[in-house]
Amino acid sequence: MHSFARFSLSTFTFLLLGLSTGYAQQSATALHQRANAAMCANCHGSEGKTVDGSAVPSINGMPKDYMVLQMKAFKDGSRPATVMHQLTKGLTDAQIESIASYYASNKR
């Protein structure tokens, strides 16, 4: 009886906490990652989705490993570009990883 009550109470505590913080909850890390990734959206569309008929490709849902490789290829010049070789040179490898992770986690 005693231990059951304790169990119920801790479950209740957990649920209540979950409810009270579930509202609009997000972590600072996730917020910063999403906002940094939004620097791509000016050309590649909000959440990485370009408008219909765009020659600039959508990047949402792009596999992370592929995107990291392409960004690094722009950066080291092995993939020619009009502007991406100049922009990727402004990003660290960690920033590229973070941006690629964000768009890979987005559904198409």
Next chain:
Amino acid sequence: MKRRHFVQASLALGSIGSLATLMGCSTTGRIPEKARVVVVGGGYGGATTAKYVRMLSNYQIDVVLIEPDAAFVSCPMSNLVIGGSKTMADITTPYDNLSSKHGVNVVRDYVSGVDATKKTVTLASGPSIRYDKLVLSPGIELMFNSIEGLKQANASGQILQAWKAGPETANLRKQLVDMPDGGVFAISIPEAPYRCPPGPYERASQVAHYFKQSKPKSKVLILDANQDVTSKGPLFKKFWADNYKGILEYIPQHNVTAVDAKTNTLKFEVQNDVKANVLNVLPAMRAGSIAVQSGLANANGRWCGVNYQTFESTQAKDVHVIGDSIMPAPAMPKSGHMANSHGKVTAAAIVAQLSDLAINPEPFLTNTCYSFVNDKYVVHVASVHQYDSKDKTYKTVPGSGGLSAAPSELEAIYAWNWAQNIWADTLR
């Protein structure tokens, strides 16, 4: 036994309360109920901020966007309307989606006053709106009084600026269409900083292209207060030499001090007067008038100082200023793309502040700026600006950014797609 359970339960609830409070204040990102952000100005900066505060808060923060115009008319690409290859409809986007898709409350009005102590803005129509966070993105104000006679010449519709896209864009196009072949179009440029560094040179290129096609005896004069072309100089000058020889003339170090609307004449500090059929006189610029009136333009009385990590004014707490109105960090252009980037950093900072989350310690900004040198060829300049927490400013990343190697048709396709995508990113 029952009593003991009750006590335990109370303690547990008490700890829930304090823990929730603690988490709310430090780590959870819980947003207080009815937090409200008011954004003034629906251009690239303001509209982006409004949309991204909604998105980044998972639609938990209320956003009011105050904008006097019925629709967004883009300054980037507006030179193509002046050159005749695009129409006003091509560069116009309604504000509907900000409301219907993102739940932004769009109020069509001007702001007549800001009370940073009471945290309210007053609308020109009378009512006041309370805010938790205020974002001013009012663009630029043209300093008509810096050039004698210009205010009256603009009011009469004779000498236009068209430096905020809208009716003047269409009217300047009409002046060029009405001009007889053999006439002269003269554009004057103020000393930097001004809105859109390459804009005047792109405009001159567009008019030269139009003349070359339709009025081949006509001339374009660029009268620049600066020492040299302020952006993409070698690219513009080579294209002019190769394509507009005998049509376009570039004249540096000419600072306009007065206009005579009766004779359509420009007067300069030192040099002889210049007459033209169509004058496009760009005076010096400063932060949009609401920012100046509110006492936020604390850099030379022209631009607004901000904390670059959050874009919060250095003058007033909980008031953020973005876009062309700010005192820029080194090598930061006053551009639509940059204002959109400011908007995202600001939206994230506001969501963090209202959620008691840590503010991004190292935000960065991108800028890509395309210029059409005729109707089919484009050049760009790009840059990446990383926030430096030690020096509290943005610095361009060494080795990053740069210019087009040469004008190209491929970049013209990307430029028009850039416009479509940034309009959607800002407004849809």
